[in-house]
Amino acid sequence: MIELAALDMAGTTVNESGAVYRALRTAVERTGVPVSDEDLQTWMGTDKREAIAALVRLGGGTPTPELVEDGYEAFAAFLREAYRARPPQAIEGVEDALAELRRRGIKVALTTGFSADVAHPLLESLGWSTGEGGNLDAVVTSDEVPRGRPAPHMIHRAMEKTGVIDTRRVLAAGDTIVDVEAGTNAGAGVVVGVLTGELPRAAFAGHPHARVLASAAELPTLPETFPQALAADLPTA
Known part of the structure; x- marks a missing residue:
């Protein structure tokens, strides 16, 4: 899981x-x-x-x-x-999806090519935060790692912050090619490209480790996000 x-x-x-x-x-x-x-x-x-x-x-x-x-x-x-x-907004369905993942015991971290001075005010405007009562477990900005994407450092830093030690138990998702490349380079067990950015589905075709979803709102539908006891009962393709 x-x-x-x-x-x-x-x-x-x-x-x-x-x-x-x-x-x-x-x-x-x-x-x-x-x-x-x-x-x-x-x-x-x-x-x-x-x-x-x-x-x-x-x-x-x-x-x-x-x-x-x-x-x-x-x-x-x-x-x-x-x-x-034009204030940013959560992509439709994503807040519910993040809450559902956390309800299942999955920690949620955001990684970004923004530095902290841009990322944190953006999250504050959405009411998103870490810590007690927050909806996130960690945020990793580009200025706290040696290199940004497609290097794996932000994902590995998210693992450090959340106490996860097995890369195979990490799901990485993003809307750009460097997002999925960073997931692959980090050794993530599940790598997902989403279509809520500027790229069409075909753009992810050359990246065999990446699944493609219409939106991050669909992440809770992936079998790997279900608790093991429930995942065993899911239909297989």
Whole structure:
């Protein structure tokens, strides 16, 4: 049985109306380089400073530390304004799904390519929190690990925070390719791509370890999320 669900935030559990895409593009293009849709999609879900540096380089620029930091500050400012104008909301059905997973004894952690200064105010606006009375067991931001996705560090950090020691008992889910790559790299027993972001089902086809669900709201339907006694009674495909 799964003991930990490590889930991405924007596009997976939280609907923020594509603001991250727009903010990342704006932050990079203000340096004077173009950003292709393909490159932007490739770097979605990663640590945002890493993404800015990579996209500047791909656009023909030179990502100096000063330029990257200035770009990140612009990214964060754009995102705060976008969220102020149109507050993010939980993806339909996800809050109930998280509650159901926890009711079954599965810990829930959110992992994100945002740093703490962006992630925590976003979660506070939703009323999501860890600790007593909260609906989450852990939150891992990109600035507390050596590398962001597709490296496995955020998922492993979520395991540390929740006391889970067997990677095979981890479910990792996200709406981008680097989300599922991070799950595979972490050794997660179940890796799920969800279709509530910008990617179609076909985009996950080249990743044989990833199952595809319409939404993270469907996670409680997976057999691995049922207690062992109940899972034994479920029909098999």
